[in-house]
Amino acid sequence: MLAFLIQRVLQAIFVMVVVALIAFSLFHYVGDPVLNMVGQEATEADRAALRARLGLDQPLPIQFFQFIANAAQFEFGISYRSARPVTDMIVERLPATLELAIISAIFAVVMGIVLGIYTALNRGSWLSNFIMTASLIGVSLPTFLIGVLLIYLFAVELGWLPAFGRGQTVPVGDWWTTGLLTTSGLRSLILPAITLGLFQLTLIMRLVRAEMLEVLRADYIKFARARGLSKRVVNLRHALKNTLIPVITIIGLQLGTIIAFAIITETVFQWPGVGALFITAVRFVDIPVMAAYLMMIALVFVVINLIVDLLYYAVDPRLRVQGGAK
């Protein structure tokens, strides 16, 4: 168990270093940032001074090492555009993104599993067929289109929900602001959360349904029924637990995707999150912000993968309890 954990952590560190290399190389292949930052009237001396301040005069390996050392302390330098520390910029926008991502992940996972179970157990009923058909829309429509359609229907036509922004937020603790405690914040969250979660929901639902149908054909399910266990126990205890093992992996990966692809939803709804920050950074070639964002997303994926591996251990005794068969 411990060996497994150490191995996984080492793998995670390796992945992070590789991503850091990619993030770092951004600095050198996307033009000279100094030229973008200083005005046209700047002298060569001004440029050299700025270069030195940004550490761009050092040899490459030293710069890279410095980059990793700083990144390990969540230090990503200064934004080329706003001249503020990148970490501060991300931290102040992180709550918006995380709240959106977590709420839409909960929405996607809960609804996905419930609908997946329902459509698997009631195969062929008109409601299942309707849900399956509707899910095709969720899978095939691009996120931004769903967002725009939802805005048109619920914000423009019906006027029930706000079309953009995060609503009113209140501070919690030192640096976290939340929209979950105000009515306008919650109302603002509904449309973007649905937009962001819909694709994941349909994906999880279809996966749960397929896995569940597979598991329901298994011998141990037939034997569980032959033992006289009630339908409820067979379906929700025996079948569901086996169904969830492969589903956990996908859910884990999808959570990462939700955070990464919040970019589009945040743009559509003008949500003041990290994704919107990244889009602005791309527009202005603000490399430190882009690099920091890349590292952050990589970290999210790596951490989630680690958690998924550990969850496997918790759920599947075949991994947890070794052999012992006589």
Place this chain on the structure above:
Amino acid sequence: MSSTPSFDSPRGGDTAAVPVLSVRELRVEFPTRHGTLVALDSVSFDIAPGEVLGVVGESGAGKSMTGNAVIQLLEPPGHIAGGEVHLGAKRIDNLDEDAFVPLRGRHIGMIFQDPLTSLNPLFSVGEQLIETIRTHLPLNHKQARERALELLREVGIPAPENRLDAYPHQFSGGMRQRVVIALALAAEPELVIADEPTTALDVSVQAQILALLKRLCAERGTAVMLVTHDMGVIAETADRVAVMYAGRLIEIGPVEAVIRDPQHPYTRGLMASIPGIETSRERLYQIEGSMPRLAAIPAGCAFNPRCPHAVERCRSERPELLPAGTSRAACWLHDPTDPVIPVSEEVAADGH
């Protein structure tokens, strides 16, 4: 081996005459796009309390189907389309799923072929035993655990108190099948349907498992419907044997009689094709042709295209089970009013 059915079992009492299971004219159909397949056609038999009825036949003959139909675990779209099934005095074929659930495990237990896949890999053996026991018996968790330990001890799991919290993958195949037997017998059902219970096991373990099953059922007076294609298993375990062919029951009788003096031409072929130590042949006997697919069962007797004795009547009229010696066989050879003159072996051989 072939002990007479124990009518004096505790459950038997004065209702000894009532069979545990009585199947009458059972018909199972599978509707498909290309028409309805008849998987079981007019299958009738009884099992007395404490009796072991062996059900034999080739793959696809309908032996497992019969067991699944009795306990109503047919794979959809298969369904019972006719006939009656009585458990004791109660008719059970017309019960809906909710009414049937309480019968499973409590009155009819079932054992499947593959012990490796019969147990849920994510729950410990103890959890699966305790949930089964508590489903059927009014015991609290602690009492159920005691009973689970007792069951494991009975089926011959060494040191059950250490094994109760182990997971199925920590047991060998034979040990897992012992656990499966413990699960099937947990609520002391009157009837156990054992569907190829030893087929997936090593030969050395098969005999142990059969002996265990037979002993436990004899102790409890439990009737057994033993589905297998292995005549050796039947000879060793069953009191009576039913032979199936193309979804029909073609011969049923005491195990000695069916093995030593088979009455249906198919059964004769089946027995002749079993390799024996005494009978040394250059080549094993084999029945010409193969069992028809369900979609193409011939009119009359299903065996007629392969039968050396077939006459015109066999191709048009389906024989019922007729008394034949101490058995009953579905063959016109045994029709007392119009017996078909058996074609002598020589002529039959020439005909090939």
